[in-house]
Amino acid sequence: MSRPDPKAATRVGVVGTGVIGGGWAAHFLAKGYDVVAYDPGQGAEDRLRRLIDGAWPALEELGLAPGAAKTRLTFADSLEEACTDVAFIQESGPERLDLKQRLLKDIDAAADPETVIASSTSGYGMTEMQRDCARAERTVVGHPFNPPYLVPLVEVVGGERTAADAVDWACDFYDHAGKSVIRMDAELPGFIANRLQEAIWREALHMVAAGEATVDQIDRSITEGPGLRWALMGPCLTFHLAGGEGGMAHMLDHFGPSLKSPWTRLIAPELTQELRDRMVEGCETQAGERSIADLVAERDRKLIAIMKAREAAS
Amino acid sequence: MSRPDPKAATRVGVVGTGVIGGGWAAHFLAKGYDVVAYDPGQGAEDRLRRLIDGAWPALEELGLAPGAAKTRLTFADSLEEACTDVAFIQESGPERLDLKQRLLKDIDAAADPETVIASSTSGYGMTEMQRDCARAERTVVGHPFNPPYLVPLVEVVGGERTAADAVDWACDFYDHAGKSVIRMDAELPGFIANRLQEAIWREALHMVAAGEATVDQIDRSITEGPGLRWALMGPCLTFHLAGGEGGMAHMLDHFGPSLKSPWTRLIAPELTQELRDRMVEGCETQAGERSIADLVAERDRKLIAIMKAREAAS
Numbered sequence: 001m002s003r004p005d006p007k008a009a010t011r012v013g014v015v016g017t018g019v020i021g022g023g024w025a026a027h028f029l030a031k032g033y034d035v036v037a038y039d040p041g042q043g044a045e046d047r048l049r050r051l052i053d054g055a056w057p058a059l060e061e062l063g064l065a066p067g068a069a070k071t072r073l074t075f076a077d078s079l080e081e082a083c084t085d086v087a088f089i090q091e092s093g094p095e096r097l098d099l100k101q102r103l104l105k106d107i108d109a110a111a112d113p114e115t116v117i118a119s120s121t122s123g124y125g126m127t128e129m130q131r132d133c134a135r136a137e138r139t140v141v142g143h144p145f146n147p148p149y150l151v152p153l154v155e156v157v158g159g160e161r162t163a164a165d166a167v168d169w170a171c172d173f174y175d176h177a178g179k180s181v182i183r184m185d186a187e188l189p190g191f192i193a194n195r196l197q198e199a200i201w202r203e204a205l206h207m208v209a210a211g212e213a214t215v216d217q218i219d220r221s222i223t224e225g226p227g228l229r230w231a232l233m234g235p236c237l238t239f240h241l242a243g244g245e246g247g248m249a250h251m252l253d254h255f256g257p258s259l260k261s262p263w264t265r266l267i268a269p270e271l272t273q274e275l276r277d278r279m280v281e282g283c284e285t286q287a288g289e290r291s292i293a294d295l296v297a298e299r300d301r302k303l304i305a306i307m308k309a310r311e312a313a314s
Numbered sequence: 315m316s317r318p319d320p321k322a323a324t325r326v327g328v329v330g331t332g333v334i335g336g337g338w339a340a341h342f343l344a345k346g347y348d349v350v351a352y353d354p355g356q357g358a359e360d361r362l363r364r365l366i367d368g369a370w371p372a373l374e375e376l377g378l379a380p381g382a383a384k385t386r387l388t389f390a391d392s393l394e395e396a397c398t399d400v401a402f403i404q405e406s407g408p409e410r411l412d413l414k415q416r417l418l419k420d421i422d423a424a425a426d427p428e429t430v431i432a433s434s435t436s437g438y439g440m441t442e443m444q445r446d447c448a449r450a451e452r453t454v455v456g457h458p459f460n461p462p463y464l465v466p467l468v469e470v471v472g473g474e475r476t477a478a479d480a481v482d483w484a485c486d487f488y489d490h491a492g493k494s495v496i497r498m499d500a501e502l503p504g505f506i507a508n509r510l511q512e513a514i515w516r517e518a519l520h521m522v523a524a525g526e527a528t529v530d531q532i533d534r535s536i537t538e539g540p541g542l543r544w545a546l547m548g549p550c551l552t553f554h555l556a557g558g559e560g561g562m563a564h565m566l567d568h569f570g571p572s573l574k575s576p577w578t579r580l581i582a583p584e585l586t587q588e589l590r591d592r593m594v595e596g597c598e599t600q601a602g603e604r605s606i607a608d609l610v611a612e613r614d615r616k617l618i619a620i621m622k623a624r625e626a627a628s
Contacts, residue, residue, distance in 0.1 A: 019558045054607060058614040062621075095569065122569070123577050145539045146556050147610075150617045153539035180538040182531050190577030192527045193535035196514045199578040200549050203513040208592050209583040213506045215596020217496050219548020221507035224494040225459045225467035227544030231620055234533025234541065235514050242460050244333045255409065255436070263437050263504030264513040266580035269523040278522050282529020293368060296461075300372040302627040303464045306545055307376075309623035313616040 003114040006173035009087030010034060015079065015107060017044055019146060020120050021092030022051035027149035028090075029073055030056075031177050032065030036074045038082035045075040055149050062150075083110035088173055090142065092120040100124060104139060105132035116169050118142030118156075123190040126159030136161035140170045143191050144179075152180035155191040196235070203264050232302040233295075240283040241299060245292050248283040252276050317428040320487035323401030324348060329393065329421060331358055333460060334434050335406030336365035341463035342404075343387055344370075345491050346379030350388045352396035359389040369463050376464075397424035402487055404456065406434040414438060418453060419446040430483050432456030432470075437508055439501040440473030450475035454484045457505050458493075466494035469505040510549070517578050546616040547609075554597040555613060559606050562597040566590050 010033060014025045017039040025048060028035045037048060052070055059068075076082040083089055089111055093103045100121060107117055117139045119129060130136040140158050145151040154174050158167045171181050182192060190198055200222075207213040213221075229238050236248070243251030252271065259268035269275065287295060324347060328339045331353040339362060342349045351362060366384055373382075390396040397403055403425060407417045414435060421431055431453045433443060444450040454472050459465040468488050472481045485495050496506060504512055514536075521527040527535075543552050550562070557565030566585065573582035583589060601609060 019556065054610060055614065058618055061618055095572065123572060123575055145543075147614065147617075150614060150621070151539060151542055153535060155535070180534070182535055182538075184527075184531075186526070188521075188526050189575060191535075192521065192531055193539040195517055195521065195578045196532070196536060197540045197549070198572075199513040199517040199580050200510045201553070202573070202578060202580045202582040203509055204549055205573075205585075205589065205593070206583050207502075207506065207509065208596070209586070209589045212500070212502050213498075215550045215593060216600055217498075217506055218510070219550050219600060220494070221467060221469070221496055221505075222510060222544050222548040223546060224496075225465060225507040226511045227541070227548065228465055229459075230536050230541030231545040232537060232624055234536040235511070235518055236529045236533050238460075239515070242333065258409065258437060258512075259516070259519075261437055261503060264509045264516060264580070266513050266516045266578070268516040269520050271519075272523070275519065275523045279519070279529060282522070286530055286533060296368060298627075300369065300461065300464060302624055303461075304372055304375055305623035305627035306620050307464070309619035310546055310616055313612075313619035 003116065003169060004087050006169050007176045009173060009176075011036065011086050013082040013086035013089040013111075014038070014092070015082055015089060015103065016092035016094070016120075017048040018092065019051075020144065020148060021090070022048045023055070023146060023148035024090045024092060024120070024144065025073060026052045026055040026059065026147075028177065029070060030059040030062070030064050030068050030149060032068040033177070034072045034074070036076050036082045036086055038076040038079050048075065049073075055147065059149060079106055080110040083107050083115070084112065086115065089115060089117045090120060091117060095122055097124055097128060100129045101132050104129055108133040108135055108139065114138065116140065116166050116173070118170055120144055123194055125187040125189065126157065126162055127187060128159075130159045130161055137163040138166045140167055141191070142170055142174060143194070145193065152178075153182065153193060154179040155182045155184060155193060157184035157187055157191065159187065199266060203266070206265055228303060228306060229299070231306055233299060236279065236283055237286050237295070240287065241292065241295055247292055248280045249276075252279065317430065317483060318401050320483050321490045323487060325350065325400045327396040327400035327403040328352070328406070329396055329403060329417065330406035330408070330434075331362040332406065333365075334458065334462060335404070336362045337369070337460060337462035338404045338406060338434070338458065339387060340366045340369040340373065340461075342491065343384060344373035344376075344378050344382050344463060346382040347491070348386045348388070350390050350396045350400055352390040352393050362389065363387075369461065373463060393420055394424040397421050397429070398426065400429065403429060403431045404434060405431060409436055411438055411442060414443045415446050418443055422447040422449055422453065428452065430454065430480050430487070432484055434458055437504040439503065440471065440476055441501060442473075444473045444475055451477040452480045454481055455505070456484055456488060457508070459507065466492070467496065467507060468493040469496045469498060469507060471498035471501055471505065473501065513580060517580070520579055542617060542620060543613070545620055547613060550593065550597055551600055551609070554601065555606065555609055561601075561606055562594045563590075566593065
């Protein structure tokens with residue numbers, strides 16, 4: 001069996017149906033796919049159906065694809081059933097390397113040889129996870145954020161034995177399935193978003209451990225502060241605006257020395273000319289035709305929309 | 315002159331009118347205060363008025379306080395003018411310790427002896443900044459986020475010589491002036507939100523420096539991923555939900571080992587029983603009566619509202 005057109009896929013396998021796998025199932029159902037799910041855990045089917053029932057009103061409000069229905073979920077009796085006659089398989093088993101290795105080996109053995117298999121792993125590299133797969137060339141990481149049926153991001157990257165065309169296929173498939181894809185060229189522990197999130201999380205844990213801040217203060221400092229901005233501009237473009245009309249270049253001049261300050265337990269890299277230029281050029285590329293004033297106006301408009309939406313949905 | 319009721323203040327001094335100071339001026343004007351601003355920089359008045367003109371449509375949309383008007387801005391000819399006959403002074407000078415020390419000394423000398431003086435510093439402690447102040451007991455940190463006229467957070471903390479009643483007064487004043495206040499009990503470099511933000515920023519710089527990710531990938535990984543959630547739930551409550559029905563306790567069991575993973579260059583603290591209990595209790599306190607299912611429904615509702623608002627404002 002050859003690999004189908006990624007845009008023509010209609011039936012996907014979901015292996016592991018906890019919070020993440022169940023969220024993937026809800027996402028694929030809402031996008032109009034048939035979903036065959038499998039999880040060996042006791043009561044897994046009930047939990048999965050409860051999760052999908054809980055998510056469905058949100059998905060209806062966002063807009064279901066034509067023909068999308070909860071009834072298009074099949075809970076399989078075996079791993080094999082979830083891995084055959086499907087165009088794509090999303091693995092979301094427990095986050096332990098030995099379990100991932102075994103599960104991917106079993107999926108690989110059960111699946112049609114061309115079917116692309118993606119792992120939801122939060123941070124393992126595919127090179128180590130695909131170790132025991134006979135057809136490792138079609139295994140990729142497809143790392144989502146919780147809940148996968150709402151948060152658009154998926155990070156896609158292969159391992160040493162993964163073929164580039166499998167990564168291409170997964171990116172095209174996810175894109176068609178309504179995800180926002182970041183394709184990484186090289187393996188990196190935690191990928192990109194989790195590294196950033198983990199840096200925040202560890203600094204937060206340090207502060208709580210040291211009695212410097214409470215859980216409530218930490219969460220409020222984000223939702224009432226920088227978290228409001230991060231829904232609309234990432235950390236780099238945010239700081240591009242913090243530099244005023246001089247943008248990122250001025251910001252690095254002005255706040256660059258704070259990289260030496262003990263503002264987090266994470267030591268900063270040396271702010272070399274090369275790093276500085278990459279940051280400035282990256283921000284200018286993102287900004288495109290938009291001046292700083294345009295970006296400020298856009299940020300303000302979106303911030304207000306987000307604050308009002310947050311308030312209205314309370 | 316005695317200190318006025320923080321709720322009865324009508325006139326504030328703003329010293330330093332760059333991006334942050336100018337943003338404060340816009341905020342106070344929109345909240346119906348008279349603002350006396352001073353900045354010695356060439357062309358500062360023009361830049362300030364341009365900044366306020368740029369921000370005003372946003373502030374009108376959010377809703378101006380009765381009587382609020384851009385015409386209630388006075389640009390002072392001297393530092394003294396901005397520091398007298400005002401109920402409160404917000405300092406937002408350049409972020410260099412020696413300049414902060416000199417500026418606060420000058421403001422302290424010019425201001426009525428009871429007037430509370432707050433510094434917008436991004437991370438210096440008030441103990442070091444207030445070194446040369448004769449009346450240091452009324453100097454506090456009031457650290458905002460950009461833009462101060464939209465992002466609600468202000469972190470308030472005193473230095474060694476600051477009197478508790480000045481910190482109280484500043485918290486009450488900011489609260490009345492429409493800010494969301496975090497009162498810190500102890501000085502901490504970078505306060506809380508900047509430590510979290512700086513951890514993300516430094517990890518981002520490392521990735522760019524090492525060629526592991528581009529500026530565009532970093533920003534998209536946030537705005538399409540965890541950044542969407544952080545506008546509505548902080549990192550702790552977010553992870554409380556990632557644990558499924560078991561909440562933070564299950565999350566720490568499940569993902570705790572990842573604290574040892576090289577997912578960021580920041581080494582995590584030891585996950586002791588005490589830290590674990592603090593995290594679990596902190597999340598349970600925040601959750602209050604809301605079950606995990608309630609929180610999931612609330613998160614989904616707000617995420618959808620935010621995504622729709624972001625889209626509509628594009």
